[in-house]
Amino acid sequence: MIDRYKHQQLxxxxxxxxxxxAWADKILPNGEIVGEVxxxxxxxxxxxxxxxxGLFCERISGPIKSGICACGRSGAEKEKKDPNFxxxxxxxxxxxxxxxxxxxxxxxxxxxxxxxxxxHLPSYIANLLDKPLxxxxxxxxxxxxxxxxxARRKVKKPTFFxxxxxxxxxxxxxxxxxxxxxxxxxxxxFQNREISRGAGAIREQLADLDLRIIIDNSLVEWKALRxxxxxxxxxxxxxxxxxxxxxxxxxxxxxxxIRTNVEPEWMVLCLLPVLPPELRPIIxxxxxxxxxxxxxxxxxxxxxxxxxxxxLLAQRQSESSPGEVVLSQExxxxxAVDTLLANxxxxxxMRDGHNEVYKSFSDIIKGKxxxxxxxxxxxxxxxxxRSVIIVGPSLSLHxxxxxxxxxxxxxxxxxxxxxxxxxxASNIGIAxxxxxxxxxxxxxxxxxxxxxxxxxxxxxxxLHRLGIQAFQPILxxxxxxxxxxxxxxxxxxxxxxxxxxxxxxxxxxxxxxARLLMFSHMNLLSPxxxxxxxxxxxxxxxxxxxxxxxxxxGICANRYNPYNCVNSQNKKVDNNNYKYTKExxxxxxxxxxxxxxxxxxxxxxxxxxxxxWRLDHRVIGSREVPIEVQYESLGTYHEIYGHYxxxxxxxxxxxxxYIRTTVGHLSFYREIEEAVQGFCRALxxxx
Numbered sequence: 001m002i003d004r005y006k007h008q009q010l011x012x013x014x015x016x017x018x019x020x021x022a023w024a025d026k027i028l029p030n031g032e033i034v035g036e037v038x039x040x041x042x043x044x045x046x047x048x049x050x051x052x053x054g055l056f057c058e059r060i061s062g063p064i065k066s067g068i069c070a071c072g073r074s075g076a077e078k079e080k081k082d083p084n085f086x087x088x089x090x091x092x093x094x095x096x097x098x099x100x101x102x103x104x105x106x107x108x109x110x111x112x113x114x115x116x117x118x119x120h121l122p123s124y125i126a127n128l129l130d131k132p133l134x135x136x137x138x139x140x141x142x143x144x145x146x147x148x149x150x151a152r153r154k155v156k157k158p159t160f161f162x163x164x165x166x167x168x169x170x171x172x173x174x175x176x177x178x179x180x181x182x183x184x185x186x187x188x189x190f191q192n193r194e195i196s197r198g199a200g201a202i203r204e205q206l207a208d209l210d211l212r213i214i215i216d217n218s219l220v221e222w223k224a225l226r227x228x229x230x231x232x233x234x235x236x237x238x239x240x241x242x243x244x245x246x247x248x249x250x251x252x253x254x255x256x257x258i259r260t261n262v263e264p265e266w267m268v269l270c271l272l273p274v275l276p277p278e279l280r281p282i283i284x285x286x287x288x289x290x291x292x293x294x295x296x297x298x299x300x301x302x303x304x305x306x307x308x309x310x311x312l313l314a315q316r317q318s319e320s321s322p323g324e325v326v327l328s329q330e331x332x333x334x335x336a337v338d339t340l341l342a343n344x345x346x347x348x349x350m351r352d353g354h355n356e357v358y359k360s361f362s363d364i365i366k367g368k369x370x371x372x373x374x375x376x377x378x379x380x381x382x383x384x385x386r387s388v389i390i391v392g393p394s395l396s397l398h399x400x401x402x403x404x405x406x407x408x409x410x411x412x413x414x415x416x417x418x419x420x421x422x423x424x425a426s427n428i429g430i431a432x433x434x435x436x437x438x439x440x441x442x443x444x445x446x447x448x449x450x451x452x453x454x455x456x457x458x459x460x461x462x463l464h465r466l467g468i469q470a471f472q473p474i475l476x477x478x479x480x481x482x483x484x485x486x487x488x489x490x491x492x493x494x495x496x497x498x499x500x501x502x503x504x505x506x507x508x509x510x511x512x513x514a515r516l517l518m519f520s521h522m523n524l525l526s527p528x529x530x531x532x533x534x535x536x537x538x539x540x541x542x543x544x545x546x547x548x549x550x551x552x553x554g555i556c557a558n559r560y561n562p563y564n565c566v567n568s569q570n571k572k573v574d575n576n577n578y579k580y581t582k583e584x585x586x587x588x589x590x591x592x593x594x595x596x597x598x599x600x601x602x603x604x605x606x607x608x609x610x611x612x613w614r615l616d617h618r619v620i621g622s623r624e625v626p627i628e629v630q631y632e633s634l635g636t637y638h639e640i641y642g643h644y645x646x647x648x649x650x651x652x653x654x655x656x657x658y659i660r661t662t663v664g665h666l667s668f669y670r671e672i673e674e675a676v677q678g679f680c681r682a683l684x685x686x687x
Contacts, residue, residue, distance in 0.1 A: 014266035020273050024105040029085040034059045037104045037274050040300035056277045058091045062098035104274035109309040110330045111199040113140050115338040117267040119345045127250050128264055140199050142331045198330050203268040211254040222247040283429030294359040298340040305332045383504040392482030398521045400471035401482025410504045411449050418445040454514045456503040459491040466490035470514035485540035487520050490533050547664035585609050591666055598663045610658035
């Protein structure tokens with residue numbers, strides 16, 4: 001529903017019997033109209049299939065499996081005359097999601113008042129009829145008995161609670177004669193024809209109301225009470241004040257009914273709507289046991305009592321059913337509907353065999369745990385999480401690491417949908433059971449779901465727009481959220497125990513906004529001053545420092561400091577016989593060999609070594625004097641400088657050049673080289 005300000009809203013109110021039929025009735029291709037629930041049965045105990053005309057009937061609510069009827073056939077079979085309908089079982093070949101919104105109805109044998117409008121204070125029905133609530137309750141629950149006297153009729157068809165006072169005595173002696181007539185057989189005919197009772201009497205009274213006349217009369221009476229003023233008598237003044245407040249409420253209620261096009265008699269039910277089956281499921285748990293929603297039991301109670309009342313009414317036509325029995329059964333139907341709508345609103349609540357209170361329709365939708373606030377409006381609870389942040393060294397700038405425990409909670413509904421669509425689970429209960437067991441297929445589907453679904457990370461306080469950014473989630477082990485260090489400045493976060501909240505955008509509009517505007521790689525500059533905001537901070541600076549620190553004491557440090565005479569494996573060497581050999585600082589022909597030696601723990605991250613490098617000798621400054629020159633027996637020589645080494649021949653030709661570096665320097669510059677190459681490729685692609 002959309003109001004005049006174009007705001008979407010949800011309103012609960014009475015509806016007409018015609019609207020209830022429009023919600024539930026379906027015309028099958030063979031012309032049959034289905035929608036009425038007549039039986040209390042749910043599933044057959046042998047075939048485990050829904051019973052016909054029961055609470056889970058596939059003819060009324062649609063097939064359990066998409067495109068497959070109750071016979072187990074599909075609409076694609078060639079021998080079918082109508083591809084959209086099964087002639088044998090009467091089930092349409094439609095999507096099974098129809099069972100989430102296709103309703104049914106129960107045709108009540110007698111009118112029943114809605115307990116929300118009767119028992120809720122202030123009572124709407126008592127307000128409109130201007131009658132005491134206790135008097136209406138005695139009428140509805142058949143607790144009133146007649147003490148009639150002979151009189152002249154004033155109305156077309158009087159009701160139980162209006163018969164007293166509706167007759168005027170004309171002959172005093174008849175006062176004692178007429179009650180004898182009520183004990184005869186003809187009184188039953190008179191009672192059925194002339195006297196309304198139960199909720200039917202209230203429905204007739206509500207149908208006869210003119211809301212505009214009620215508003216006018218109430219306004220006139222309110223003005224009269226206002227003009228009278230207060231008399232000084234505390235009791236009388238309190239009664240006048242209470243009456244004026246009552247008249248105001250009555251006028252507001254009548255105006256509300258006129259404004260919303262609601263008829264007052266709709267507060268008395270003739271048709272009882274039945275919720276779609278998927279909203280009151282029967283779930284199979286471990287061990288083959290079934291768990292049913294309490295709503296199913298309460299619906300079954302209404303159907304059983306209503307069917308019994310239909311039987312008694314049919315027998316009364318043949319004068320074989322006493323009127324008191326019918327009256328008592330009508331009371332039972334009224335109480336069953338009250339328990340279904342609001343268990344415990346009238347007296348003690350109904351309990352099951354384990355002394356647990358049944359959850360009625362009101363209990364399902366109201367409160368913090370109700371369907372509205374918890375399921376529909378409580379997306380912040382269902383689709384958000386919170387945890388400590390740590391560094392994710394292997395993550396890209398637009399990625400974040402989500403722990404498995406948080407990810408399966410956030411994307412649970414999507415994983416359930418994937419399990420059902422792939423026919424791995426037949427219902428929500430089995431899908432949740434597979435998730436609890438951490439089956440491998442669950443993580444595969446979770447990976448597929450997470451690939452195209454961004455998440456939002458937020459760190460309080462959110463002082464500017466960079467306080468909440470979008471990331472592509474990646475599954476990680478542990479219980480902490482992994483974050484790229486470059487985005488820490490935008491969040492004003494560090495890794496000393498800070499916590500961040502993760503939210504899941506659900507709608508397509510929210511996901512598109514997250515991808516186009518909120519992704520971390522789209523927010524590289526500060527929106528305030530335009531300076532780069534994704535700069536190395538915190539652990540990233542420490543990591544860069546550790547990578548590039550190396551051995552800053554120079555190539556001659558080991559010669560003059562005996563405590564530093566160690567090789568690449570941290571073993572002491574003889575200081576008197578010290579030479580630059582491969583044992584102290586090894587030689588490698590390529591960066592791959594050096595990294596392989598590091599992975600095999602042959603050298604450390606900051607251990608110096610000589611790496612053969614493709615460097616033009618003309619780049620080397622001629623003014624630099626070598627620290628040491630080593631000659632070999634074949635005439636070759638090694639000129640050792642501060643950070644490089646030249647291998648020459650007898651003819652003074654340079655064979656190769658080695659540079660002195662560490663694994664940390666090598667890894668750092670390789671990352672820079674790959675990033676520059678990737679940027680160049682992207683630039684060529686754009687051009």
